[in-house]
Amino acid sequence: MAHAVENERFFLLSVDMLCVAGLDGYFKRVNPAFVKTLGHDAEALLAEQFLRFVHPSDWAATRSEMRQLATGTETIAFENRYRCRDGTYRWLLWTAYPDLTQQLIYASARDITARKQIEQRLQQQAALLDITTDAILVRDLDNCITYWNRGAAHLYGWQASEAMGQSANQLLYRSQNEFAEFDRIQQSLDREGHWQGELTQSTKTGQAVTVESRWSAVLDEAGHRKSTLVVNTDITQKKRLEAQFLQAQRLESLGTLASGMAHDLSNILTPILASSKLLWSGLPASYQQARRLARVIEANAQRGLDLIQKVLLFTHGAESSHIALSxxxxxxxLAQMIRETFPKTVKLQVHTVAGLGQVYGNSTEIYQILLNLCVNARDAMPAGGELTIAAQNSTVERPTLLNARPGDYVLVTVSDTGSGIPPEIRPRIFEPFFTTKAAGDGTGLGLSIALGMLKSCGGFIDMRSEAGRGTQFKVYLPAV
Known part of the structure; x- marks a missing residue:
């Protein structure tokens, strides 16, 4: 008797929802916690099959669970939704034991609605983290990746299944130089709890990317760092445009300086050239040595004036008329000149497409632009190689280069199989007077002048180079 009284007291006072139900689908008895949670009177709960209170979306799962109970199988951690008196639904977590001899089910339920709401919010937040274009990852104290969103997969090329559990340092950095700041970042996290700055990292394909990186320490209940949240924004293209903009400013400044110098040098060299011509023509034929030296003075003065004209062309831009031309x-x-003058070890290939469009420009300037690129390609292949000139129609929709505009272009690609351009000097190749050739072998003005000519007619140029495999220049000429 005492045992029965204790059981009854437990049934009435339990904060968990307790009930006795029949295999016929009706409640036989419910405790006060059951009534309080759902808001229905006990009589109302006992009057109808309990499936009437279950959310319609959970009917199938609930019927399946009932069939299992009818075979004597216990229910552990089954979830469904029950309708409250005010029309809302509460999530319940069930544990049930069947008594087949009495055709009864003894069950307890716990209201997990708050937990479900938290889970839903977490799912929504996780979905937002996947929507963002930023790369978001979490590193544990061993620098292993424990979270990897879709933005990270898009930026770096590794899917979450490939990145999870991997060392972040080994995955994102290919050399010691790339994560040289790691110790300083860790010190900042320990001292201030966060760090922000720019990092150079590597993708799955080995491509270098520059990111604006924000690191935040994640603390446990004791206030100790248990992991690190990292948010990386890809700024590779932004840095490239900034470099191009700074280069354009530098070229403008150098152009202004060079223009003034060119005028002064022209004033100096013009009388020298005129005097050398008079000196040569006025000397008797017997003065062979003097006549030869006069010729040397004349030739070098003329070469100096030609160089000055190139400088003025670069600084002022092409002033010749631009027309539609093929x-x-x-x-x-150009191909004929290359085959006649270039070493035979340089194999030339020219490819054009049918229906190649006309371009807007000046034929002399376009010839000079392509010739400069071909000469550079020849010099990059001292032992010989392949020089390819290809022309095709092209449409630029979203330009990524400075001075580039959307529109239709004729794209001329000049490629070589030479040594390539070292990464450290690529940002400087369009600077006036910059050259890697030996003294006397080049002026460093070829690419600068080519860039100025292209800008004057509305075109632009792009370059790709790989050490040991060659260089490719893409010249975009505005189509008519």
Whole structure:
């Protein structure tokens, strides 16, 4: 008797929802916690099959669970939703034991609605983390990756299944130089709990990317760091445009300086050239040594004036008229000149497409632009190689280069199989007077002048180079 009284007291006072139900689908008895949670009177709960109170979306799962109970199988951690008196639904977590001899089910339920709401919010937040274009990852204290969102997969190329559990340092950095700041970052996290700055990292394909990186320490209940949240924003293109903008400013400043110097040098060299011509023509034929030296003075003065004209062309831009013209004759003339003057070890290939569009520009300037690129390609292949000139129609929708505009272009690609351009000097190749050639072998103005000519007609140029495999210049000429 005492045992029965204790059981009854436990049934009435339990904060968990307790009930006795029949295999016929009706409640036989419910405790006060059951009534309080759902808001229904006990009589109302006992009057109808309990499936009437279950959310319609959970009917199938509930019927399946009932069939299991009818075979004598216990229910552990089954979830469904029950309708409250005010029309809302509460999530319940069930544990049930069947008594087949009495055709009864003894069950307890716990209201887990708050937990479900938290889970839903977490799912929504996780979805937002996957929507963002930022790369978000979590590193544990051993620098192993424990979270990897879709933004990280898009930026770096590794899917979450590939990145999870991997060392972040080994995955994102290919050299000691790339994560040289790691110790300083860790010190900042320990001291201030956060760090922000720019990092150079590597993708799955080995491509270098620059990111604006924010690191935040995640603390446990005791206030100790248990992991690190890292948010990386890809700024590779932004840095590239900034470098191009700074280069354009530098070129403008150098152009202004060079223009003034060119005028002064022209004033100095013009009388020297005129005097050398008079000196040469006025000397008797017997003065062979003097006549030869006069010729040397004349030739070098003329070379100096030609250089000055290139400088003025670069600083002031091309002032000649631009018209609609076809590229085929220019390419034909260029190819003929290359085959006649370039070493035979340089194999030339020229490719054009049918229906190649006309371009807006000046034939002399376009010839000079392509010739400069071909000469550079020849010099990059002292032992010989392949020089390829290809022309095709192209449409630029979203330009990524400074001075580039959307529109239709004729794209001329000049490629070589030479040594390539070292990464450290690529940002400087369009600077005036910058050259890696030996003294006397180049002026360093070829690419600068080519860039100025292209800008004057509305075109632009792009370059790709790989050490040991060659260089490719893409010249975009505005189509008519």
């Amino acid at each position: 590229l085929e004759p220019i390419l034909l003339e």
